[in-house]
Amino acid sequence: MDRRTFLSASIAATAASALPWRETAASTGEWRSYEVTTRVAIRNARGGARAWIPLPMTDDSPWQIALGNSWSGNASQARIHADGKYGAAILAAEWRDGESAPVIEVSSRFKTRDRVTDFTRPDPRAERLAPAEVAFYTAPTELIPTDGIVRETAHEIVKGAKSDIETARAIYDWVVENTFRDPKTRGCGWGDIKAMLETRNLGGKCGDLNALFVGLARAAGVPARDVYGIRIAPSLHGYRSLGVGAPVISKAQHCRAEFFARGFGWVPVDPADVRKVVLEEPPANLKIDDPKVVAARKRLFGSWEMNWLAYNMAHDVTLPGATVKGPRLPYLMYVNGETGGERLDPLEPDGFQYEILTSGVRA
Numbered sequence: 001m002d003r004r005t006f007l008s009a010s011i012a013a014t015a016a017s018a019l020p021w022r023e024t025a026a027s028t029g030e031w032r033s034y035e036v037t038t039r040v041a042i043r044n045a046r047g048g049a050r051a052w053i054p055l056p057m058t059d060d061s062p063w064q065i066a067l068g069n070s071w072s073g074n075a076s077q078a079r080i081h082a083d084g085k086y087g088a089a090i091l092a093a094e095w096r097d098g099e100s101a102p103v104i105e106v107s108s109r110f111k112t113r114d115r116v117t118d119f120t121r122p123d124p125r126a127e128r129l130a131p132a133e134v135a136f137y138t139a140p141t142e143l144i145p146t147d148g149i150v151r152e153t154a155h156e157i158v159k160g161a162k163s164d165i166e167t168a169r170a171i172y173d174w175v176v177e178n179t180f181r182d183p184k185t186r187g188c189g190w191g192d193i194k195a196m197l198e199t200r201n202l203g204g205k206c207g208d209l210n211a212l213f214v215g216l217a218r219a220a221g222v223p224a225r226d227v228y229g230i231r232i233a234p235s236l237h238g239y240r241s242l243g244v245g246a247p248v249i250s251k252a253q254h255c256r257a258e259f260f261a262r263g264f265g266w267v268p269v270d271p272a273d274v275r276k277v278v279l280e281e282p283p284a285n286l287k288i289d290d291p292k293v294v295a296a297r298k299r300l301f302g303s304w305e306m307n308w309l310a311y312n313m314a315h316d317v318t319l320p321g322a323t324v325k326g327p328r329l330p331y332l333m334y335v336n337g338e339t340g341g342e343r344l345d346p347l348e349p350d351g352f353q354y355e356i357l358t359s360g361v362r363a
Contacts (some may be wrong), residue, residue, distance in 0.1 A: 007259035046340030055089035073104035088312030111304035122263035137223035139317040154219035164261035223260040233307035233360030241280035
């Protein structure tokens with residue numbers, strides 16, 4: 001099969017309209033190199049087919065550097081696109097009508113290192129965001145409004161907070177203490193935070209719980225954003241629930257969150273993973289004051305273990321070249337596809353069919 005290589009810089013021009021990925025928070029430890037391979041084979045193709053595969057974020061940071069992407073297969077064309085608002089990198093593949101067995105394999109190489117914010121050492125370079133960036137990262141999305149019940153809830157939570165750190169900490173603690181991880185939620189959840197608050201059903205997965213943090217932070221005036229990606233290796237900090245233990249990671253998608261604090265820049269958080277530890281860390285169903293939970297709760301305000309690949313921070317995504325009409329995606333974290341005038345279910349990799357493999361775990 002033909003193999004073609006794209007450099008990570010190849011979409012720089014198309015991503016020019018996106019705001020830059022500004023980064024000042026500290027990163028620590030040694031760099032670790034990985035390769036993630038996504039294999040897509042669309043079943044029962046009719047009338048042509050299309051697939052959209054998320055790629056690693058293209059802007060290098062102190063905690064993740066893209067090393068390039070390549071693809072092979074029988075697609076009639078495959079191009080890297082970037083959405084005009086967030087710069088999310090998407091490999092869009094297309095097959096001609098009559099191709100009975102569409103297949104593509106996409107490999108992405110990158111390296112990561114752990115990310116830690118030292119709250120005892122403010123950085124004068126991270127004093128503030130530009131007004132346009134503040135507006136961008138406090139704006140609502142289709143499923144993350146910042147008015148109504150979201151704003152009312154946020155203002156109640158942050159009463160008395162005097163800084164960005166105190167405001168974000170109050171929201172983080174509220175999410176940890178008032179939500180729960182619901183194993184019945186499909187995929188990562190879609191993050192409809194208005195419905196969560198109105199129904200008082202505060203269960204879900206990372207796409208719900210971290211979206212709740214982001215929405216409440218934005219409503220309180222603190223710039224915040226979701227970052228969408230996938231787990232690629234075991235946790236080295238003793239948490240079985242916060243890593244992957246096999247090379248196949250087709251269902252290991254995970255989103256995280258960040259907020260901007262004056263003097264510290266973008267600060268990583270992950271309240272959803274605290275609730276994952278509560279539910280899944282052996283022996284399971286831990287108490288909130290269990291030492292494992294307490295340690296995770298402390299660690300996940302200000303740090304990320306980078307056994308995880310960041311794709312993008314995009315919301316309300318329109319798939320380039322899609323012919324099937326449908327709503328915009330709340331985020332781009334899964335492989336998407338269409339054939340025969342129908343959109344394929346991205347949450348069912350076995351029926352789709354796609355498989356994602358990581359070199360970070362050896363069989």
